[in-house]
Amino acid sequence: MTPEDRRAAIIAATLPLLRAEGLHVSSKRIAECAGVAEGTIFRAFPDKAALISATLSHAFDPAPTIESIKAVAGDPDLRFRLKTAVRILTRRFRDNAPLMMSLRSSGLAVVTTAPVFDPREALTGISDAVAELIADDADSFRLPPQTVASLLISMVFFNNRSEILPEDQIVDVVLDGVLSPEAKKEPAC
Template identity: 30%
Template structure:
């Protein structure tokens, strides 16, 4: 009779996979507690021993930097925009894209705001950060995803899909940065973007 085989262990994570898993668990804690979050809290959220964190991160500062870098990544918004059905009317597609961008900006704002409010300096470590380059890369990735949404209407656009997407993305970021007396909804923004600021009854000069 053959010897019973032992249970086969699941393949272990690579260091990069473990880093990603830890950062994913840490992000909501950092957004809530800022730099006051402890590695013990992160370990509990990730379901690992605290020592595991220090096998892939030099310390808490490096983990916080990784969380900030993850919050700045456009991947989440790009995936959401890429999943929008092209079978919908253009206005509906652009409204969904606006909400995806808003969610990403809120996520970034929560993490950055919590870290700053908790007194963490903007720059740590020996290597300088390049937030401008990261922002430009994020804008380019999101802009490309929005341009894909515009493809079915390419022949009807005044400008190219890429130029139109760039204009729309600029409006989305302006909507977030400028606080007026009343909130500008995604529907408001799309209506003005596609139809102009004037109503049809008023006409144009």
């Protein structure tokens, strides 16, 4: 295995541990789950903080989410595209929520050797991908695609925390609002 493949395998084994056990998981536990000797970890990474930093950078990397959203761009059905985007975003937020909570509560200083994670930049990239996904339908909206994308992402994020709506209804609320079809009808004169 190349050094880069070894690093990737260790990161892949570390990520579910960080989600399940938090940032204070032991290097011994990581080595067990990675199927390597503990010393192998420290030949691949200078220290545990560098491993955690690389794993967090991998988890928060927006590129796979953006690629998944862009993969449905060719479908002509707007609702299908948006419902697929909602599933992708929901999975990302659910997967990373334990990491965010762990980061907030740990007090652990993570020294980064990986690219620095900028949540605003990541969110902007994801929002741009959703806006691009619906750009061809811009004439159908009262609002610009970027605003619709931001509303959708906000609803997915908030819904992930409180589960107010079933996942498949988020798109309906964004596109149709909260009025029932009967309430939208003009009253007879």
